Amino acid sequence: MTSTPSRLVLAVGAVLLLCLVAGVAVPVAVQAQQPETPPPLSLDDLAALDALIDEDEDTDNAVAQFDSGAVVDVAVLSAVLAFALISFKKRSEPLKMVSWVLSIGYLGFYKASLVSVVDIFGALRASLPAFQDGQAYYLLIAFTLASTVLWGRLYCGRICAFGAVTQLMDRIIPSRFRVDPPAWLDQRLVYLKYIMLGSAVLYFLASGDTLVYRYIEPFWMFTLNGSTLMWTLLTVLLLATVFVRNLYCRYLCSVGAGLGLLSNLTVFKIKRWGECSTCKLCEKTCEWGAIDGPKILVSECVRCDDCERLYADEDKCPHWLIKKHVVARAAKVG
Structure with missing residues (x-):
């Protein structure tokens, strides 16, 4: 039977052995878990990165040019x-x-x-x-x-x-x-x-x-x-x-x-005078065929304003001529 001191020596030796094994194994395991340091970039890699950067700059310039062109x-x-x-x-x-x-x-x-x-x-x-x-x-x-x-x-x-x-x-x-x-x-x-x-x-x-x-x-x-x-x-x-x-x-x-x-x-819509029901002046002037007597055919009218200029002309439009005649006649009577 092994004596007590011998058992104590064996226990201490086992502990020291375990510590030694742990001291060697743990650093190795940690080192194995750490990522490897990437290799340095080659000249080809650097050229590819420069090309990507230039492409991004060209895209930004194109967007800027597009925006300015649209404006x-x-x-x-x-x-x-x-x-x-x-x-x-x-x-x-x-x-x-x-x-x-x-x-x-x-x-x-x-x-x-x-x-x-x-x-x-x-x-x-x-x-x-x-x-x-x-x-x-x-x-x-x-x-x-x-x-x-x-x-x-x-x-x-x-x-x-x-x-x-x-x-x-x-x-x-x-x-x-x-x-x-x-x-x-x-x-x-x-x-x-x-x-x-x-x-x-x-x-x-x-x-x-x-x-x-x-x-x-x-x-x-x-x-x-x-x-x-x-x-x-x-x-x-x-x-x-x-x-x-x-x-x-x-x-x-x-x-x-x-x-x-x-x-x-x-x-x-274009305004019409009461005299438009009998006057044909604008109808004859319209080059679009958009006037039918007193009626403006809105689906055919392109607002060329030919009739509107005539409509406002006090020397040609019968509405104004009649009005002037009435005023002049009233002035004579008065």
Whole structure:
């Protein structure tokens, strides 16, 4: 049997052995658990990081350029729309012609941005441009809709670039070439644009094809990019417009049809005098066929302000002439 001192020595030895084992094993285990120090970056790694940093900077610059470009587009478009509105409120023929030139130059050839039947297609399938990518687009659409509800087809009369082209043609081409359709024919031809609009929408809903617009709208001409057939059709249309003023706008424009329907909600309509029920002066002056006796056909009126200038002319409008005659006669009697 082992003596007590021997047992004590053995116990102390066992404890020391355990401490020795622990002293060696624990540091090894801790060292094993610590992550290895990553190797230093190579030149290729540093070059890749520099490329990523440059790419981020390029992206930031592109975003900044996009934002500044969008601001410029909105600012210039706002100026064009504001000028058109001022020319309308002033009822000024020279200002209206300047507005046409601005629309042709900026909205036409520079931006090729006109309200189109394609916008109706996009609304029907809820596929419109993202707002952050199309602030100017939404400004034009909002102005067109709001101005139509307020005053009628103001867009057609002053802002549409193609409409501006045909109206300038009417000012330049001698009147001896003009052929005015008889009233009975004109009253029927105006419905063609509604047929065009309905047919285009039905075709789109059935096929999903938006490219049909290129054959029912001449607005692509401002891009100077069209097929032989498209240029041929455009040439025929413009030649016909030499003889029949505003031919496309009056009889064939799908956008005009849509805005014509919306214009039935117009708030600020053209005022009429009591004498308008018998006077035909404005009706004969209107180049859009939008006056029928005392009635303004709001769906056809583009607020060209020709009749409104005549309406306010105290030397031509029978309302004022009769009023002057009554006043003069009363003065003589008195």
